[in-house]
Amino acid sequence: MRQLRYLPAVGAAYGVEVLTFAGLRTTDTDERRTRLQRPDFHVLALITEGSGAHEADFRDYPLHEGSVVWIRPGVVHRWSDVDRLDGFLILFRPGFLPRPGLETVDVTPPVCWRVPSEVLPLAVSAAEHLDREHRAAARAPHLASAALLSHLLAALVLRVLPATSAPRPHHASGNRALEVFHAYRAAVEDHFTQWHHVADYATALGYDTRTLTRTTRAATGTGAKAFLDQRILLEAKRLLAHTDLPVGACARRLGFHDAGNFTTFFRRQTGHAPSTWTAGLRSRRTDRPHPTPKPGTS
Incomplete structure (x- = not known):
């Protein structure tokens, strides 16, 4: 990559x-x-x-x-x-x-x-x-x-922009909630490899965990912890799929001090151990035909 x-x-x-x-x-x-x-x-x-x-x-x-x-x-x-x-x-x-x-x-x-x-x-x-x-x-x-x-x-x-994404006016309370979520999302992007608990972000941003959970759920339909876990999981998949790092090195890169804890986290999120998930991805890529559009289609 x-x-x-x-x-x-x-x-x-x-x-x-x-x-x-x-x-x-x-x-x-x-x-x-x-x-x-x-x-x-x-x-x-x-x-x-x-x-x-x-x-x-x-x-x-x-x-x-x-x-x-x-x-x-x-x-x-x-x-x-x-x-x-x-x-x-x-x-x-x-x-x-x-x-x-x-x-x-x-x-x-x-x-x-x-x-x-x-x-x-x-x-x-x-x-x-x-x-x-x-x-x-x-x-x-x-x-x-x-x-x-x-x-x-x-x-x-x-x-x-899709119609559902275009900027539109909000009530003051809605704007405030969205600002809180945007602050949380930005903090997650900056620190997800070090901070794995919502409480860490709540302390850094000056909100309590319930506020972060409520505003994240309102914005995304999922709670603050699930949002954080999905960001960590996406990066884990990127590392496993697109680098030669062993599982232990991926775990350390993502802030897990123990490879076993990382494996437990990954299995809980995907239903598979990291090595099993990686092998399955490679197998699907090998079996999948290269996408070729039909000439003249639009």
């Missing part, structure tokens, strides 16, 4: 880079796009024609005209098959959007969805506008404006 850092091309040092899948295929002659990768930046794709496939965190997603893919930093993914599609591929740094909340607008952000047919032309127009400004900035640096590019990216994001 490749760890990818944000390294913009020459003339694209504004926190965002606009590509196309056709351009990606031209430059990526050894097809590194089909190998597992983990970026430290956002990848937003809008499919404008054709069909293909994408994989992210152990799930396969079919791609069609109007599909949107949003890979957030840390997600392990690969472009399984993008040889018969085209569209926009936008890379941007965390914090580049003018409103940071747009990066976490959904409490359980989706990886892939499809915009309605009546929205697609508007989304394409937004992507084309961003692309034109990006190319103009690269050709003529005196025309460059990071603020303008940031707002054009925000316009595209707002246009393609």
Whole structure:
């Protein structure tokens, strides 16, 4: 698995880079796009024609005209098959959007969805506008404006977001509860490899555990402890599936001082021991045919 850092091309040092899948295929002659990768930046794709496939965190997603893919930093993914599609591929740094909340607008952000047919032309127009400004900035640096590019990216994001994810007004109490959950989610992302108890987060954030449980359940449908455990489990699966680390090393990487405790945790969450789960994943990957879309479908 490749760890990818944000390294913009020459003339694209504004926190965002606009590509196309056709351009990606031209430059990526050894097809590194089909190998597992983990970026430290956002990848937003809008499919404008054709069909293909994408994989992210152990799930396969079919791609069609109007599909949107949003890979957030840390997600392990690969472009399984993008040889018969085209569209926009936008890379941007965390914090580049003018409103940071747009990066976490959904409490359980989706990886892939499809915009309605009546929205697609508007989304394409937004992507084309961003692309034109990006190319103009690269050709003529005196025309460059990071603020303008940031707002054009925000316009595209707002246009393609699923209706259930679009920002909408809340009552004061609802806003407050959501703020508490966002603070908890951010703390979990920063500390889940060290802190495995909700009480640790409650102490750090200045709330009691019942408040964190209530607000997390309201936002996600699950309690604070289950939310934390799922984040630890996802990272455990990533390490087991995409590295050569033995179980004991994975346990230490995730803050378990004893491999037996990690195995107990993993078995409780999945029903399988880590080694059994890994073997099953490899077996399924070996048996699974490579996804190949039908030519001419959309």
